Amino acid sequence: MPTVVQFRRGTTAQNNAFTGAAGEISVDTTLGTIRVHNGTVGGNTLASIDAVQTLSNKTLSTPTITGTLSSNGLINTSGNIICASISAGTYVGLSSQRINQDASNVIVTTSYVNVAINGSNIVSVKSDSFIPTSSNVTTLGSLTNWWSKSFTVAATAQYADLAENYTSDSDYAPGTVLVFGGEAEVTQSHNSHDTRIAGVVSTNPAYLMNGAEPGVAVALQGRVPCRVLGPVSKGDRVVASHIAGVAQTLDPQQYQPGCIIGKALQAIDNTDISTIEVVVGRL
Secondary structure (H helix, E strand, O other): OOOOOOOEEEOHHHHHHOEOOOOOEEEEOOOOEEEEOOOOEOOEEEEEHHHEEEOOOOEEOOOEOOOEEEEOOEEEEOOOOEOOEEEEOOEEEEOOEEEEEOOOOEEEOOOEEEEEEOOEEEEEEEOOOEEEOOOOOOOOOOOOOOOOOOOOOOOOOOOOEEEEEEOEOOOOOOOOEEEEOOOOOEEEOOOOOOOOEEEEEOOOOOEEEOOOOOOEEEEEEEEEEEEEEOOEOOOOEEEEOOOOOOEEEOOHHHOOOOOEEEEEOOOEOOOOEEEEEEEEOOO
């Protein structure tokens, strides 16, 4: 007959009330976990029973912990630990990386930590930087969940204009010249040298004000693509034309304060409508 070895066992409530000797092992029959006792009430949960392959040679399978994994010492694995929470007295070791935990800090002894979701790295956290794994794929905050404040010494942006959301009477394509008026706050221009200029519909704002408000992003300052009727020379001041939503070069004889959209950064040598870059807000 084979020899059967049984450990002290009981329900979760019984294990919670039991004070075992140092090194004594008991089985929680409610949760299916093993507890290692140290002379205090309840002892420490070691792992799920399913994680134990053979106790005789101490070979363990990859553990999946349904509850809390707790330790007063070292938890070390070269693989993955999947559980609801980890409570460690000193540190959790993952291969050569180590996370030290105390009451208020998580301290990493390596030079960086990679944050991964579903197996894909999202961001790398270093002592002097917070770097997304790929360009233009990671968002910090959202239109409905804002950071309350941001303090920086310097900032850079890929795009080049300052824009603000305004309500409009229709959806307008990027590069469209807008004026104040119409059934909402802004509408596309229709009159040559209109003095009600609001700006140009932004293609990609570098900074968007009133971002949570509905409407169209209107570029107020900076470099932005704009639909322009040629001919136009680089550096020309541009104004609204008689074509809806399209700019043209300024006729000095028709100049009025408020009609300037900005200055052209590119030239158009023919009489076609082309999208060129314009520095808006420059008189």
